[in-house]
Amino acid sequence: MTEKIKINLNRVSMPKQEPEVRAHNFNEVAQGYTLEMAMEEAIRCIQCKKRPCVPGCPVDIDIPGFIQAIKDGDMPEAVRIMKDKNALPGICGRVCPQETQCEEVCTLAKKGAPIAIGRLERFVADWERKAPDSAVSRGGGRGGFSLPTGRINSPLPFNKSAGKKGSPEGSPRRVAVVGSGPAGLTAAAELAKMGHQVTLFEALHVPGGVLVYGIPEFRLPKEIVREEVEYVKSLGVDLRLNSVIGKIETVDELLAEGYDAVFLGTGAGLPMFLNCPGENLNGIYSANEFLTRTNLMKSYLFPEYDTPIKRSKRVAVIGGGNVAMDSARCALRLGAEEVYIVYRRSRKELPARLEEVENAEEEGIVFKFLTNPKRFIGNDQGWVTGMECYEMELGEPDESGRRRPIIKTGSEFIIDVDMVIVALGTTPNPLIPSTTDGLETTRRGTVVADEETGKTVKDRVWAGGDVVTGAATVISAMGAAKRAAADIDAYLRGL
Amino acid sequence: MYRILHREDLTPNTHLLRIDAPAVARKAQAGQFVIVMIDEVGERIPLTIADWDRAEGSITVVFMEVGKTTQKLATLHAGDSLHAFIGPLGKPTEIENVGTVACVAGGFAIAVIMPIARALREAGNRIISIMGFRNKDLVFWEDELMAVSDELIVTTDDGSYGRKGLVTEPLRELLETNKDVKRVIAIGPTVMMKFASRTTEPFGVKTIVSLNPIMVDGTGMCGCCRVEVGGKTRFTCVDGPDFDGHLVDWDLLITRQSIYLDEEKRTLDIWSKQQVGVTGCSII
Numbered sequence: 028m029t030e031k032i033k034i035n036l037n038r039v040s041m042p043k044q045e046p047e048v049r050a051h052n053f054n055e056v057a058q059g060y061t062l063e064m065a066m067e068e069a070i071r072c073i074q075c076k077k078r079p080c081v082p083g084c085p086v087d088i089d090i091p092g093f094i095q096a097i098k099d100g101d102m103p104e105a106v107r108i109m110k111d112k113n114a115l116p117g118i119c120g121r122v123c124p125q126e127t128q129c130e131e132v133c134t135l136a137k138k139g140a141p142i143a144i145g146r147l148e149r150f151v152a153d154w155e156r157k158a159p160d161s162a163v164s165r166g167g168g169r170g171g172f173s174l175p176t177g178r179i180n181s182p183l184p185f186n187k188s189a190g191k192k193g194s195p196e197g198s199p200r201r202v203a204v205v206g207s208g209p210a211g212l213t214a215a216a217e218l219a220k221m222g223h224q225v226t227l228f229e230a231l232h233v234p235g236g237v238l239v240y241g242i243p244e245f246r247l248p249k250e251i252v253r254e255e256v257e258y259v260k261s262l263g264v265d266l267r268l269n270s271v272i273g274k275i276e277t278v279d280e281l282l283a284e285g286y287d288a289v290f291l292g293t294g295a296g297l298p299m300f301l302n303c304p305g306e307n308l309n310g311i312y313s314a315n316e317f318l319t320r321t322n323l324m325k326s327y328l329f330p331e332y333d334t335p336i337k338r339s340k341r342v343a344v345i346g347g348g349n350v351a352m353d354s355a356r357c358a359l360r361l362g363a364e365e366v367y368i369v370y371r372r373s374r375k376e377l378p379a380r381l382e383e384v385e386n387a388e389e390e391g392i393v394f395k396f397l398t399n400p401k402r403f404i405g406n407d408q409g410w411v412t413g414m415e416c417y418e419m420e421l422g423e424p425d426e427s428g429r430r431r432p433i434i435k436t437g438s439e440f441i442i443d444v445d446m447v448i449v450a451l452g453t454t455p456n457p458l459i460p461s462t463t464d465g466l467e468t469t470r471r472g473t474v475v476a477d478e479e480t481g482k483t484v485k486d487r488v489w490a491g492g493d494v495v496t497g498a499a500t501v502i503s504a505m506g507a508a509k510r511a512a513a514d515i516d517a518y519l520r521g522l
Numbered sequence: 523m524y525r526i527l528h529r530e531d532l533t534p535n536t537h538l539l540r541i542d543a544p545a546v547a548r549k550a551q552a553g554q555f556v557i558v559m560i561d562e563v564g565e566r567i568p569l570t571i572a573d574w575d576r577a578e579g580s581i582t583v584v585f586m587e588v589g590k591t592t593q594k595l596a597t598l599h600a601g602d603s604l605h606a607f608i609g610p611l612g613k614p615t616e617i618e619n620v621g622t623v624a625c626v627a628g629g630f631a632i633a634v635i636m637p638i639a640r641a642l643r644e645a646g647n648r649i650i651s652i653m654g655f656r657n658k659d660l661v662f663w664e665d666e667l668m669a670v671s672d673e674l675i676v677t678t679d680d681g682s683y684g685r686k687g688l689v690t691e692p693l694r695e696l697l698e699t700n701k702d703v704k705r706v707i708a709i710g711p712t713v714m715m716k717f718a719s720r721t722t723e724p725f726g727v728k729t730i731v732s733l734n735p736i737m738v739d740g741t742g743m744c745g746c747c748r749v750e751v752g753g754k755t756r757f758t759c760v761d762g763p764d765f766d767g768h769l770v771d772w773d774l775l776i777t778r779q780s781i782y783l784d785e786e787k788r789t790l791d792i793w794s795k796q797q798v799g800v801t802g803c804s805i806i
Contacts, residue, residue, distance in 0.1 A: 271609075457760075
């Protein structure tokens with residue numbers, strides 16, 4: 028053990044698979060803290076009075092509280108504190124951008140490295156999952172839990188308003204939650220904990236939304252998602268897979284059939300394309316398709332799994348967000364020799380998390396900044412062979428505050444590629460707005476909802492997450508879902 | 523799980539499954555499709571809805587064995603279950619009274635055009651059906667299609683049954699002689715739909731086709747099924763599957779349908795070898 032100074036200004040680093048190894052497998056990159064590492068990191072927390080990390084968290088986790096519990100070696104207590112506010116800690120500990128949220132405002136950040144809150148959150152979730160008698164995460168049902176955390180599993184301790192007017196104990200109110208991604212899972216868990224009867228509808232054959240079709244195994248193992256979904260189900264949520272709301276039943280029919288309220292957490296699932304020539308050539312994927320095949324359908328295990336995917340040598344991914352990083356790193360793991368990230372702005376403007384950019388670079392992904400495609404070139408069999416690009420330069424800031432990329436005239440050049448993945452972002456699927464009377468949408472296709480309460484202009488319908496904001500983060504969707512659940516609860520109690 | 527209630531072999535490699543799916547049956551309309559997954563490791567494949575029974579709560583699909591997934595599907599029997607069954611997806615076929623409609627179907631698509639012909643006839647249209655097969659052994663549902671048609675023409679490529687030749691020939695003659703035909707519905711293999719559309723184009727008769735590109739989710743999420751119609755990129759799963767055949771970029775569709783030919787062959791080979799073991803036959 029190194030000699031202890033009063034506060035260590037450096038965080039305990041988390042073990043990762045070596046880049047040259049992980050570039051060839053889909054196993055999780057980051058390995059997580061050991062108990063010793065977690066304790067050592069937790070000790071750095073000074074338990075400051077201001078607790079800026081708590082408002083820094085979109086779901087208000089009592090961060091100093093659970094860190095103190097780790098310090099005390101009371102892991103069940105750490106789990107209890109965590110799950111009080113967050114039903115999906117194993118997921119959030121892995122994919123939240125803590126560096127721009129809780130960790131950014133950490134008091135220690137003024138002097139040195141902020142507490143590694145995300146890593147500790149992940150540690151707590153993983154500890155619970157591995158704990159031998161943890162019934163919570165295994166969906167063991169109510170009462171089958173012997174740790175002091177047992178009450179996590181019961182909705183009652185959280186039912187702060189129990190006994191008030193409209194108490195769900197008498198006649199439970201029914202809520203339909205549409206979409207089982209981060210927003211839907213959170214809304215369902217919260218509402219179930221409040222004592223309501225929740226049905227969670229999912230269009231795909233697996234629950235989790237973007238957590239299963241979008242985020243790759245090496246960043247978020249699907250087993251973690253499965254277990255956290257089991258936890259949500261153990262709260263009493265009735266999950267219905269393969270149910271496309273808008274097709275199998277409309278929102279209006281749900282309301283007419285006896286649901287007292289509907290929460291829309293349908294995300295932003297419609298991929299955007301560039302609309303430039305040659306975009307429908309073979310070998311050009313939307314990131315959604317590429318990731319859905321790879322992650323949801325497990326085509327990286329083809330032919331053991333039946334869904335195929337092309338394994339190409341020279342891959343260009345267009346875009347600079349987390350989805351672009353995920354796509355590039357999947358392509359690499361599928362055997363690509365060269366993978367480019369083609370981004371029209373510069374490194375500074377990359378919307379992806381810094382950690383993911385670093386991971387991608389370590390693995391050998393090549394970034395082509397200030398580059399934008401003009402058209403795609405194909406061979407006579409209809410397969411993409413190249414991409415003609417412009418060089419760009421940055422002009423004055425645009426409405427997003429970032430400097431606007433401008434084409435340099437006469438700068439066209441060709442990149443040879445045999446696969447292109449378009450990761451330009453997504454918009455909400457129009458299915459529900461187009462089949463629901465009186466739901467207001469914006470020009471971008473997002474559903475209009477009150478920022479604080481998630482209430483839409485339609486009676487008894489709330490919405491939250493990407494369907495309202497456009498593609499954003501897992502945790503912001505969860506935060507919106509929590510606020511909406513609180514408002515739905517208030518409404519249901521007034522009935 | 524979605525239980526198979528009934529299975530029927532329409533030809534040696536064309537099969538009918540009636541599946542227990544009450545929620546889908548309640549909403550199904552002519553022209554829509556379902557996504558089917560046989561088991562946890564299976565693909566999601568689109569199958570057009572051939573019929574439904576709202577009282578029984580069942581959906582009928584008809585499919586032809588082509589690749590591994592459809593061959594595997596053909597090994598299932600009544601009592602077996604499917605891992606996933608999602609629908610009804612896509613837009614229903616537009617049903618309106620236009621006068622006389624020619625319903626042209628090739629091969630196993632006879633099953634798919636049935637509910638459309640029925641709905642069009644119920645809407646007051648006169649239905650002239652043309653059904654084409656490769657040979658006599660593959661002919662099925664002649665009586666069934668006749669029952670929802672006012673006239674029926676059967677063709678086989680080799681002339682072993684009905685009229686010899688492709689469906690496009692009687693279709694052309696029909697449009698030349700019968701000016702009352704105001705719409706053509708053509709469903710079948712992509713090449714057949716392409717040439718049916720070419721045939722009707724000079725007559726200016728609106729021709730609706732039901733496209734069958736590769737799909738994954740079937741709900742508008744992945745864009746795998748994108749096609750170009752009238753110069754615009756459209757998603758077959760949510761904007762279709764019905765489109766104006768005169769506006770479809772057929773060559774692009776055919777090219778995109780070939781994306782996974784190598785992989786499909788590979789997985790079919792592995793499957794076929796495994797089946798030899800299963801049935802106890804020896805490799806030659």
